[in-house]
Amino acid sequence: MLQSLGVSLKAETVYRAALQHQHHGVSALATTTGLTETEVRTALDELAELALLKPSAQVDGKLRPVSPDVGLAKLLASAEAQVALQQAKMKEARAEIAAITAEHQRAWPFDGAIRLDGLDAIRSRLEELQRTAEFECLSLNPGGAHKPEARQTAGPLNEEALKRGVTIRAVCQDSFRNNSDTLAYARWLVELGSEMRSVPAVPIQMVIVDRRIALLPVQPDDPRAGALEVRSPAIVAALHALFEQVWENGLPFGQQVPRDETGCTPAERELLQGAAAGDTDETAARKLGVSLRTVRRMMSQLMERLDAASRFQAGVNAAKRGWL
Known part of the structure; x- marks a missing residue:
C-alpha cells in the first residue's frame, strides 16, 4: 500500500x-x-x-x-524528510515542555501547599496529575452518586492511566451502590483493572498521586470551593496511611454488604454510633452520603429493633446490648 x-x-x-x-x-x-x-x-x-x-x-x-x-524511491525520500522534520519539531516541543514544567515546579514551596480555587481549577489539575501519574492513584470519595460531567471527564483519563500500568484504587461510600449510573461507572472501571472498595462513611475527600502529591478540599463540607495541593513528604505519608487504614476496612466492589451477628450493616452501625454521640439526622445523612429521608427510615427501623423511644436511647440501648 x-x-x-x-x-x-x-x-x-x-x-x-x-x-x-x-x-x-x-x-x-x-x-x-x-x-x-x-x-x-x-x-x-x-x-x-x-x-x-x-x-x-x-x-x-x-x-x-x-x-x-x-519514482517510488523519490516519494519515499520525500516522506522520510517530512517525518524527520516532524520528529525534530517534536523534540523541540518536548524540550520546551520540560523547561516550562521545571519553571512551574520551582514555583512550588517544598513543604507548603498551593490553593486551587474553584471546581475548574481542581479538575484541570486532576487531569494533569492523571496524565503524568507514574505508578499509583489513590482516592477517598465521600458522598453518594458521582456527577455525570465528572465521570465523563475522569473516565478516559482513568482508562489511559490503567493502560500505562498505573494502579488505581478508590474508596467510596456504601451509598454509591444506590445510584445505577455511578454503579455502572464503577463496574466499568473495575473491569478495566482498577480496584474499588466501599465503607459506610468516608472521613474526607482526598486524592494521592504516586505518594508524593495529595489534593484535599479547602472546605470539607464544600469540595467545589477549592482544594489544597500538598507536597510535604511528611503530610503525604500521613494521608497515605489514612487511606490504607480506610482501604483495609472497605468492602471490595462486587461483594454484598455484610451484616454482623446483630443483623446490622456497617452503615447501620455507623448510624448508631453517631446517635450515641448526639449526631442529628442531618449530620448522619451527610456522613453516610444518603438522603435525610433514608436516614430517618433507617433510624426508625433501628429504634423499633432496640425498643427505643428516641435516637439517643437507641444509641444507648445498642451499647448495652453490645451492638457497638
Missing part, C-alpha cells in the same frame, strides 16, 4: 497495471483494473503530478510509467 507516500489506492492500482502493460491506453487500463475510464484518467493525472508517469519519448501525447526504484 502506497497511501503513506501520498498515492491514492486507485492511482496505485493504475500504476501497477501500467507497469505490467506499458502499451495499454485508458480503455485497456480500465478493463484491466476494473475501474471506469473517468477514474483511470483521474488516477493518471495524479500519477503525473507525483512524477510516476512521464511523457513517452516514442509516442507524442502518451505517458510512460516511471520505474518504481526511481
Whole structure:
C-alpha cells in the first residue's frame, strides 16, 4: 500500500497495471483494473503530478510509467524528510515542555501547599496529575452518586492511566451502590483493572498521586470551593496511611454488604454510633452520603429493633446490648 507516500489506492492500482502493460491506453487500463475510464484518467493525472508517469519519448501525447526504484524511491525520500522534520519539531516541543514544567515546579514551596480555587481549577489539575501519574492513584470519595460531567471527564483519563500500568484504587461510600449510573461507572472501571472498595462513611475527600502529591478540599463540607495541593513528604505519608487504614476496612466492589451477628450493616452501625454521640439526622445523612429521608427510615427501623423511644436511647440501648 502506497497511501503513506501520498498515492491514492486507485492511482496505485493504475500504476501497477501500467507497469505490467506499458502499451495499454485508458480503455485497456480500465478493463484491466476494473475501474471506469473517468477514474483511470483521474488516477493518471495524479500519477503525473507525483512524477510516476512521464511523457513517452516514442509516442507524442502518451505517458510512460516511471520505474518504481526511481519514482517510488523519490516519494519515499520525500516522506522520510517530512517525518524527520516532524520528529525534530517534536523534540523541540518536548524540550520546551520540560523547561516550562521545571519553571512551574520551582514555583512550588517544598513543604507548603498551593490553593486551587474553584471546581475548574481542581479538575484541570486532576487531569494533569492523571496524565503524568507514574505508578499509583489513590482516592477517598465521600458522598453518594458521582456527577455525570465528572465521570465523563475522569473516565478516559482513568482508562489511559490503567493502560500505562498505573494502579488505581478508590474508596467510596456504601451509598454509591444506590445510584445505577455511578454503579455502572464503577463496574466499568473495575473491569478495566482498577480496584474499588466501599465503607459506610468516608472521613474526607482526598486524592494521592504516586505518594508524593495529595489534593484535599479547602472546605470539607464544600469540595467545589477549592482544594489544597500538598507536597510535604511528611503530610503525604500521613494521608497515605489514612487511606490504607480506610482501604483495609472497605468492602471490595462486587461483594454484598455484610451484616454482623446483630443483623446490622456497617452503615447501620455507623448510624448508631453517631446517635450515641448526639449526631442529628442531618449530620448522619451527610456522613453516610444518603438522603435525610433514608436516614430517618433507617433510624426508625433501628429504634423499633432496640425498643427505643428516641435516637439517643437507641444509641444507648445498642451499647448495652453490645451492638457497638
